[in-house]
Amino acid sequence: MLADLHTHSRFSFDGAPEATVEALCETAIAKGLSHLAVTDHCDINGEIEGIYAILDKDAVFDAVEKAKKKYVDRLTLLFGVELGQAYQYPAQSRALLDRYPYDIVLGSLHNLRGEQDFYYMDYKAQTDAQIAALFDRSLDETMELLDFGGIHVLTHLTYMHRYVRRGGKDIDFAPFREKLITLLEKVIQKGVALELNTSALPPARGGVFSPTMEILSLYRSLGGKLISLGSDAHAPQNIAQHFDAAKSALLDCGFAELAVPTKNGLLTFPIS
Ligand SMILES: [Zn+2]
Numbered sequence: 445m446l447a448d449l450h451t452h453s454r455f456s457f458d459g460a461p462e463a464t465v466e467a468l469c470e471t472a473i474a475k476g477l478s479h480l481a482v483t484d485h486c487d488i489n490g491e492i493e494g495i496y497a498i499l500d501k502d503a504v505f506d507a508v509e510k511a512k513k514k515y516v517d518r519l520t521l522l523f524g525v526e527l528g529q530a531y532q533y534p535a536q537s538r539a540l541l542d543r544y545p546y547d548i549v550l551g552s553l554h555n556l557r558g559e560q561d562f563y564y565m566d567y568k569a570q571t572d573a574q575i576a577a578l579f580d581r582s583l584d585e586t587m588e589l590l591d592f593g594g595i596h597v598l599t600h601l602t603y604m605h606r607y608v609r610r611g612g613k614d615i616d617f618a619p620f621r622e623k624l625i626t627l628l629e630k631v632i633q634k635g636v637a638l639e640l641n642t643s644a645l646p647p648a649r650g651g652v653f654s655p656t657m658e659i660l661s662l663y664r665s666l667g668g669k670l671i672s673l674g675s676d677a678h679a680p681q682n683i684a685q686h687f688d689a690a691k692s693a694l695l696d697c698g699f700a701e702l703a704v705p706t707k708n709g710l711l712t713f714p715i716s
């Protein structure tokens with residue numbers, strides 16, 4: 445029995461209209477999952493700079509609490525959040541985490557300080573050196589995110605990679621090996637799980653896992669054991685998408701189980 449620990453409902457600004465919390469639960473059950481985390485976007489900048497839509501946190505909390513009761517016999521539902529750029533506004537981020545009883549907090553980085561979301565950048569117009577410089581900054585800011593604390597899972601570490609690939613370019617990770625080692629050692633030291641995100645696996649969406657298998661293997665070789673799995677579905681039908689490929693990739697990298705810290709302790713799921 446596997447878990448999908450990164451999904452979005454229609455409460456996310458980019459969630460599909462049909463992605464009610466109940467529809468996500470029904471699909472998770474139909475696909476044989478034992479656990480599902482609903483982790484809507486809360487990019488903390490959105491609250492402060494007005495560059496992202498604001499999440500109706502009370503509404504999603506109510507919907508998840510209701511669904512937890514409704515599906516209690518069939519599904520373990522986790523109330524989560526994908527908290528973006530927490531380190532950019534640490535006080536406001538802590539206030540959010542104090543206010544809601546999140547079972548699982550995903551830490552993500554969608555935009556660098558003073559920059560737009562990686563999704564919106566025009567990579568065709570950039571040189572390889574400029575793209576590498578952006579990736580370098582993303583690693584620096586991800587380390588700040590880890591230092592913020594308060595997160596259980598580091599989601600889509602190489603988020604910008606999928607959009608670089610869609611723009612017809614790529615990132616050579618080899619020059620970043622030392623920096624990636626420092627970052628992954630921090631992931632381990634902080635007790636945070638690294639997420640394998642499957643949403644960009646189709647060629648049209650980038651054709652890559654996030655992070656890549658080479659980074660997953662590096663994490664494993666450094667002693668990394670905490671690993672999560674998320675489809676990043678924004679519509680019910682995408683729940684657990686490409687999980688067979690993900691399971692093979694995880695087994696190839698030496699992981700025999702998912703192991704994910706949550707508010708209520710460590711969850712483990714054998715990969716078979
Ligand atoms: Zn989204």
Ligand SMILES: [Zn+2]
Binds near residue numbers: 526552554599600
């Ligand atoms: Zn994200």
